[in-house]
Amino acid sequence: MRGGRHVAAVTDASFDLAAGECLALVGESGCGKSVLASALLGLLPGNAETAGSAVVDGIDVLAADERTLARTVRGRRIGLVPQSPAAHLTPVRTVRAQLEETLRALTGTRRKELAAATEAAAARAAFPPGHLDAYLHELSGGLAQRAATAMALIGDAPLLLADEPTTGLDRDLVDRTVDELRRHADDGRALLMITHDLAAAERIADRVAVMYAGRIVELADATGLFGRPGPRHPYTRGLLDALPERDFTPVPGLPPALDALPAGCAFAPRCPRTTDACGTAPFLTAGLACHHPVTPVETRHA
Known part of the structure; x- marks a missing residue:
């Protein structure tokens, strides 16, 4: 960034996602969820740096050039439901024209x-x-x-x-939309759903990654996280306790700025x-990065 600053937008993210599975990625705004999705599609700004690998259907998308991303990855191996549809839809063409163009390009209709086919795609x-x-x-x-x-x-x-696919929808349409996304996975494809809506995540996710x-x-596993034995990380427990149907108790404090992260556990101040021990950053081990996890007994008594 300007002045030589660096922003650690996403660090050491590691997970797998199988065909037929839905993984929900949840966390507060600004934690890096959408940056991760943009990295997989090669849509990060020019000053971004990535390391590691992300293999999707045999292609390392982090190492792929723009030609490969444009012709064989975007839309064909990775589909995107954008967080800001107004920035992805063409304002000078109708919805019908854009659906028709997409159908011709991806399916040869x-x-x-x-x-x-256009009406079926809309439905x-x-x-x-x-x-x-x-x-x-007009929308x-x-x-x-x-x-x-x-x-x-x-x-x-x-x-x-699917990056916040339920933004702006009422509850009935939220359920209908996520159920359709779930069918996409049930047909043998993988779904990575980035969301703030924990109810939607609970409805369709097989596993949940908390960022x-x-x-x-x-x-x-979603069943164990939302039910028994419950979350093991204090932050995850705080997210669930903040739900209106649970304790409706907010997590105190604010997340740290990504360009000024503490040396140890970033959640420690809250x-x-x-x-x-929290002065040392914990590594993700067996699905948990925490020095002092919540036990099932504590979760039941909470």
Whole structure:
């Protein structure tokens, strides 16, 4: 960054994702979730640096050049439901025109079949056919989100990245949208869903990765994390306790700035379990990065 600053946007992120599986990536705003998705698609800004590997359907997308990403990865191996659909939809073309273009490019749909295929693609994301001839500025935020979701589903890519796919939707449409994304996984594809909506994650995820200050701090089966035995990381427990249907108690304090991370555990300043041991950053081991994990007994008594 300017002045020689460096921002550790994502650090040591490591996970696998199998065909037929949904992994929900959750955490507070600014923790690095969307940066991780952008890295997988080669959409980071020019001053970003990446290291390591990310193999999707046989291609290391972190090492791939722009030609490979454009022709064989984006839309074909990795589909994207963007966090900001207004930035990804073309404002001078109708939704119908953009769906038709995507169908021709990714599926080779013939002209005489385009009308029916376009309406079918829209229906998958609950986009009303009466708005297919609308332009971006004529759509509500929820409609724009559904249009972007419809485009992302067209290629039936082996991996679908859904970055906050329920933004701007009411609860019924949230459930319908995430159920459609779940069907994408049930058909034998992988789904990485980035979300703040823990209810949506609980509804469709097989596993949950919890990110804090650029690091994954807990990786667990969704059933055990949301139910028994419950979360093991104090931060994850705090997220669940903040839900209205639970304790409705916020996590105290604020996350650290990613360009000024503490030397040890980044959550230590907000954690009630902090000791001197937290001056050393914990590594993710057996799905947990914490010196003082919550025990199942504590979770039951909470």
